[in-house]
Amino acid sequence: MSRIGVFVCQCGNNIESTVDTGQVASDMKEMPGVVFSCTYKFMCSSPGQEMVRQAIKDKRLDGIVVSACSPHMHEKTFRKASESAGLNPYKCEIVNIREQCSWVHHDTTKKIGTRKSNDLTRMIIERLKKNKPLKKINIPVNKKALVIGGGIAGIQAALDIADGGREVILVEREPSIGGNMARLSETFPTMDCSQCILTPKMVEAELHDKIKILTYSEVEKLDGYIGNFTVTIKKKAKYVDESTCTGCGECMEKCPFKADSEFELGLNKRKVIYTPFPQAVPNIPVIDAPNCVMLTKGKCGICAKVCGPGSIDFEQKDEFIEEQVGAVVVATGYDLMPNERFGEYGYGKIKDVVSGMQFERLASSSGPTGGQIFRPSDGKVPEQIVFLQCIGSRDEAKGVSYCSKICCMYTAKHTMLYKHKVHDGQAYVFYMDIRAGGKRYEEFTRRAQEQEDAMYLRGRVARIYERDGKVVVQGADTLSGTQVVIEADMVVLATALVSRPGADSLAQKLGIGYDKYKFYNEYHPKLKPVETVTAGIFLSGACVGPMDIPESVSMGSASASKVLALFSSDEMAREPIVAAVNKQRCNACWDCVVACPYTAIEKEEVKDRQGNVIGWNANVNEGVCQGCGVCVAACRSKVVDLAGYTDEQVFAAINAF
Amino acid sequence: MKIPYYPGCTLNTTAKGFDLSARESAQTLGFEMEELEQWNCCGACFPLSPGNVMALAAPAKVLTNARKEGESVTTLCSVCYNVLKRTNVALNEDKARLAAVNDFIEEDYDGSLKVVHMLEVLRDTIGFDKVKEAVMRPLGKLKVGAYYGCMLLRPFKDVGIDRHEGPTIIEDLLTAMGCEAIDFPDKIECCGAHLTMGREDVVEKLSGNVIASAVNRGAEVIVTSCPLCQYNLEKSQESIMETNAGHKEVPIIYFTQLLGLSLGQTDEMAGLDGNKFDIRPLLKERGV
Amino acid sequence: MKMNINKDEIQSYAIEQLERISGEATKNCYQCGNCTGGCPVSYEMDIAPSKIIRMLQIGKIEAVKAANTMWLCVGCLQCHSRCPKSVSVASVLDALRQATFRSGADHIDVKEIPVSFLKNTPQQAIVCGFRKFVS
Amino acid sequence: MSEELKKVATGFEPKIMAFVCNWCTYAGADLAGTSRMEYKDNVRIIKLPCTGRIDPLFIIKAFENGADGVLVSGCHPGDCHYTTGNYHARRRWRAFKNLMDFTGIDETRLQFSWVSASEALKWVDLINKVTTQVKAAGPFIEYQGLSEKYDDGLGELPAETEGESKEC
Ligand SMILES: Cc1cc2nc3c(=O)[nH]c(=O)nc-3n(C[C@H](O)[C@H](O)[C@H](O)COP(=O)(O)OP(=O)(O)OC[C@H]3O[C@@H](n4cnc5c(N)ncnc54)[C@H](O)[C@@H]3O)c2cc1C
Ligand SMILES: Cc1cc2nc3c(=O)[nH]c(=O)nc-3n(C[C@H](O)[C@H](O)[C@H](O)COP(=O)(O)OP(=O)(O)OC[C@H]3O[C@@H](n4cnc5c(N)ncnc54)[C@H](O)[C@@H]3O)c2cc1C
Ligand code: SF4
Ligand code: SF4
Ligand code: SF4
Ligand code: SF4
Ligand code: SF4
Ligand code: SF4
Ligand code: SF4
């Protein structure tokens, strides 16, 4: 038989005015298993709590029910009090007779309030009888972080974590970190040069003794859960020994073969042994294997001959590295929709129709034209240049329905860059709306129009074609309501920001969610913008959706602070409200596995003593389970249960209804 | 091999050359275009508002009769192709509409006919490679602009025989025939179509744009797949020539006529007499 | 020009009926102007295609009916094929023509068409012209 | 309903059981309290972490135990604290609605709703609406006696329906 104590609070007059608490206390005392009951004016006050503690000790209570305010108010208070009196905190239950009773039933005869309080308390007493003592789950935390993606967001996250004194592994797919920002010329809204603000950060990351950068690498596999991940990283062969290469560049100088530069987006060539750009970090070249004559045909080998330290190694193979980490920051960034998607704008065939990013390269002083705006077809200075916004964005029919958010801003920037370099040139912008919702952003786009003479035309362009060396742009100016034609020299498409190819497969490896555009899902778009549904995995930058540098950096820092908070103690305490499978009776139907929103349930092999697999069952990973209980309801064999909300507890409450 | 063929009204009257050259070319390429036993006018324009169910009756009748004779029907005229194919799609998409139309024409067509264009037959059934092999008179030095107009391409979802912004199917055929295919930006723009009734000024402008665009890229011949395009382009060229003495005339002929010539047909077989602007002087000049 | 915008016109039966016949929802249009930009005949139209939709959005169907636009549309479908919202102005204009025909009005008088035209023009142009211009 | 039952129904106060999620609806109901709103007193709440935790058996058991109506409410679709828990719940309800006929429970006795933490007013309206609705449907007697068999006044169930362990 239980020994339960019932404490009915008056809450000053808040409860007492419509509930006869004395009556409730004495009625409950009659219930089997209840050995003590009382009322008090303010149960949550220090003397109130002391009363509870005393009763637990004196009456040797094995469970208490506090009929008072909402558990969202004081459940913690009373559970703490119970614990200090030696009672398991999960043997303390709260009945809400204030917010959901005395305050909403205004009957001053107290009949209604008393009856309802009795009912509610009775239900919880019966529930309490089925409560099991529970212990907080302690998970050890491995205080090393993995950052995937070395763009500005990933670099920022890595630096902040490292500055917090924790080790970081930064994995970057390309030969250098830097991401898309490394390509930009000057950046809105302040117009500082991208390289000037990015390069120091890249170098800082390289030199930081807590950061290990793995370039030309990708995450192959991630196992485990918060605090305890095991990651397998594939390090692609660079054919250059990183430990001996001095970055002298002799090999690149002498390599006789060239290929299209990915970094320059086809506007320029690079050598077959290359770093993507001169400020690359690390400053170690890689050999583009499919284009290397030595690696494909066994001839050449010039780079090896000229390399002083003998760092070229044609025999190098891909390597797999395993690391233990406690948290992961995903910062894999974005890509741009290719120009080839847009038939009406020349399918990428008209040379003088370029993308916004290509224009960045043309405007960049380290770009293929040294910062001069020349048109690609014949190298002439464009006297009239047309910028098209929302290309592929906000286009349900042929592109994506979302707004890419940064193109309004960078287009305004482009018109300024153009005007600064071609003083008597005319820039036109076709736009649908100008979205400049950031600090000093509206002023920026206005400046482009008022001071830098950009002509903004509200409308879309229907088609672009070449005629007599001109790029003819035919569209509408909806403000004047007519079709307009501009015989331009060059056209820049502000193409949609899209997720990286393969973003979905990375998400699957990590067990995080993504939307239909393959952008990663935040746990909550407003209140948990850097968390994912998988505890311990955080998001930063444009892999979540289109965003600019200030936002990417904020998210990088936000993720870092989450990681550092997680790393602040050796163990992580978690509420013990988790599911568990009765493995003997599980029939491996995997209904729960499918249902769990957190992929917390694994398929587990059952082995005999020889190690042969003789069956399967489900197994809940306590580190991952969030305690929603979806699996419990999903299991038709009724063999999963949720601690704290077991079927038994719920049925007991229903039965006492 | 026999292919059920729907000529449509215009190919029986003003566009005889289109019909003739196509049938002859088919013979050479090893198949026969067998005219449907029973057919009526398709209506010549697809009703753009779905509320207009009655206008589907005529094309539905064509589809019904064609279905009785086979599983597919081939057309030459772009307009017929557009109307029949879209009608078929519309009837398949909306069974209520199908039932209403069936009630009206007192038939019970089930939507299972396949509507194809001659260009698709040449590309998909015969193969342009085979066409290439059959060429006896390579038109190597001829610069030909392929004019698609609207009806072969739009709406893409329902009729598009090729990418609707940058189609190449006719160019691919021209290349197989040994011509130099000229890409020009206005190849998918409208000729003015039925506005020829009452608004010739508009037709002259639109068709004029098409011709100018093709000429600007160096085209000496324009091929079409639509009698109305052909008519509008020819007529507009006449007025261009009245006002612009420097304009060098461009023969505007059906792609099947050029195909016929490359396959070695005589001028009569290719129906060259029906065209306002004769291609023969140009052929002579180029020595082909 | 000044317009009085009101609920009765925006929610009028005429607009509702037009949307039903045309199968197009005018509010899907976000006024990008692509249709106007690509329409080969817009230069001749009293009201350009995108403005037609705009006028209908604000309930001005009478103004739209009075314009020459519907009689100039060639049905080339450039508007529809390039509309980012898949709106077909051509269908709306077709529905407007249908509505006009239903009220018994023809756009051209058949008797006035010259015989030479009927003789020389391809059949399809005549059939199509009749369908577009007469009830 | 027979005339006789209708008579019984006059002055009849239904008992309604509500299963609500901890994060949205429970907090919404709390807000109704802090705002001192007033609503019908016929509802008794059972709090669960998520509507996804709710087993259809809970509902049947509630009816067995004398509930005249059952209310289920959680976060709005897309707002679930557990991201997709309420979608699972919704799918389950759809299947369950079909089952209702089979179990002999009138559809009006079971109400599903979404109430967020800020929708105190919606909660109040919902309770009032459900109460009126269930009142109109009259007492639920189809399952009567089912639980009475075991009724010792405390609602204890015999071991076999209760689960494995009996000790408390
Ligand atoms: C034309 C143009 C102009 C712009 N101008 C401005 C401007 O003026 N001001 C401004 O604030 N913003 C501007 N932006 C936006 C800016 O580029 C982005 O906000 C910023 O680059 C986002 O940084 P990120 O780190 O999130 O992503 P990215 O820069 O894309 O970096 C992601 C990194 O992750 C790596 N990666 C991807 N997948 C993997 C993988 N699976 N494994 C390992 N590594 C991976 C990539 O190689 C890359 O290095 C502009 C954007 C464009 C397109
Ligand atoms: C009409 C309207 C609708 C909105 N709707 C949405 C929406 O739907 N979704 C959305 O995401 N955002 C919305 N927002 C924006 C949202 O309100 C803000 O983003 C958010 O509230 C900002 O939070 P904050 O903490 O920065 O500032 P605040 O909410 O302003 O909090 C600042 C706090 O600091 C206190 N304080 C100020 N000075 C001092 C001082 N000197 N010492 C001590 N305390 C001080 C203030 O009292 C206040 O409590 C809306 C805004 C408006 C105006
Ligand atoms: S020559 Fe050798 S040391 Fe110099 S950059 Fe090349 S690989 Fe490195
Ligand atoms: S071996 Fe390859 S990388 Fe080296 S110089 Fe030759 S082509 Fe270039
Ligand atoms: S940011 Fe501007 S240009 Fe880019 S998609 Fe949005 S509205 Fe269009
Ligand atoms: S100020 Fe507000 S209402 Fe105006 S554009 Fe900006 S966000 Fe929109
Ligand atoms: S309780 Fe929720 S999170 Fe935990 S295993 Fe079950 S479904 Fe997954
Ligand atoms: S749903 Fe139940 S029976 Fe099926 S795998 Fe999960 S625990 Fe096992
Ligand atoms: S193209 Fe479409 S969305 Fe744009 S204005 Fe025309 S109808 Fe509206």
Ligand code: SF4
């Ligand atoms: S279909 Fe009509 S409205 Fe549309 S582009 Fe063609 S002519 Fe213009």
